[in-house]
Amino acid sequence: MPRTTGIRALIRPLRQALRRRISRWITRCCGTPHPRTGPLPAPGRILVCQSNSRLGNTLLLIPLLQGLADRYPHARIDVVIKGCVHGSLLQSLPGIGHVHELPARGAAPRAMLKLIRELRRLHYDLAVEANSLSTTNRILLAGCGASHRLGFAGPDQCLRLTHAVALPSVASHSALQLLHLLTALPGRAPASQPTLAVYPDAPTRARAETRLRRALGSIPANRPVIGFFTRATGNKQLPNAWWQQWRAALHAGGDPPLLIEIVPPGGLPVHADQAAVSTTDLMELAALLARLDVFVSADCGPMHLAAAAGIPVVGLFRATPASRFAPLGNDCISLDEPLHPVVVARETVWRYDRRRDTRRSA
Structure with missing residues (x-):
């Protein structure tokens, strides 16, 4: 991300300080x-807002x-x-109805007003703020007309919420922070160990299998397949x-695994002879990742998608805290x-050996 310089660099912190002061006064x-x-x-109807x-x-x-689907089936x-x-990934989850698309930054204000009118028409009973730092989220919660509103309390929470929790420690995992919101609602406490999951359908799994075999050829039954992704953003890469x-x-070992690199559309693999696969369909990518034995990646979206696909993941953190992500x-x-x-290769081998042993004993 380019750094702001000149007059804008001087004005920006002043504007942020003024915004914080106004927000705290409100x-x-x-x-x-x-x-x-x-x-x-x-x-009967719940709205969850995430503007990131x-x-x-x-x-x-x-x-x-x-957690919401479990508490309110x-x-x-x-x-x-x-x-x-990203909507297809959430659409496969139990209890999910419609995924609304937030207008892109710079879109006409009437696009946001159209979305708010649509949300008000649906008469939500509960609206949930899933991003405590987003002005857009607060506009949506204020405008959607929900009977009850859930979010994080704090000195900058300018919305009047009916149910609120204090933001947990900044060192706690991001998913656990969001799950903590449920403690403000009546009912049993949520699980303390959150997990991710997505559910590709059978045709999507078949397409992913075809794409994988096209990249690797025939795959021996006992030969592990390790996937990796090199294209994290900024200093994470x-x-x-x-x-x-x-x-x-x-x-270097006697029985090397098969390697498959996940590359962005139009991207090139890390080595000329490296088998690689690419798809723009995120649900198909999830199905493909589920077919692997281990996935290795820096902190990025595909890393979390592999975890949601249910395979062992080796996450590499150099610019973001692992405690949160x-x-x-x-x-x-x-x-x-x-x-x-x-060292990372040793951890990778240990995980695919364990995965292979589990399959043999099943």
Whole structure:
């Protein structure tokens, strides 16, 4: 992301400070500075608002959505997200009704007004703020006309919420922070160990299998397949030389695994002879990832998608805290700096050996 320079760099912190001061004044007058609980009739329609457009943040909504569906099994849960491409991943979850697309930044204000009118027409019983730092989320909650509103209390919470919790420690996992919202609602406490899940249908799984076999050829029954993704954003991305050393360490053993690289559309693999696969269909990608034995990636959306697909994940963290963004799933691990390629390869081998032993004993 380019750095802001010149006059704008001087004005920006002043504008942010002014916005915080105004927000805190509004909060003291009519907002929700402190946690609040109370009775809530079983809602028939629930709206969850998440204005962040990143794939990982969309996936980290899943434990909250699962918790709401478990607590209110007869409710229809709608979601507002930015970017309709992620909608299919949430649409497969139990209890999910419609996924509304938030207008892109710079879209005409009438697009936002049209969305708010549509939300008001649906008469939601409960609206949930899933991003405590988003002005857009607060506009949606204020405008949707829901009977009850759930979010995070605090000195900057300028909305009047009917149910609110204090934001947990900033060191706690992002998905666990969202799941903590449910403690403000009547009913049993949510699970303390959230997991991710997506549910590709049979035709999607068949397309993914075809794509994988086209990239790898025939796959021996006992030969592990390891997937990896190198294209994280910004400082999270590891250099190609690191991945080359990691590949070499994996091939140094007597029975090297099959490797498949997940590349963005139009991207090139890390090495000319590396088998690679690409798809723009995220549900198909989830089905493809579910077919692998282990997935290795820096902190990014595909890392969380692999965890949701139910396979062991080795997450590599160098610019973001693993405590907040670790992959959530069985046999997933997060490794922090220093990330030595040989050590990461050893962790990868240990996980696919365990996966293979489990399959043999099944």
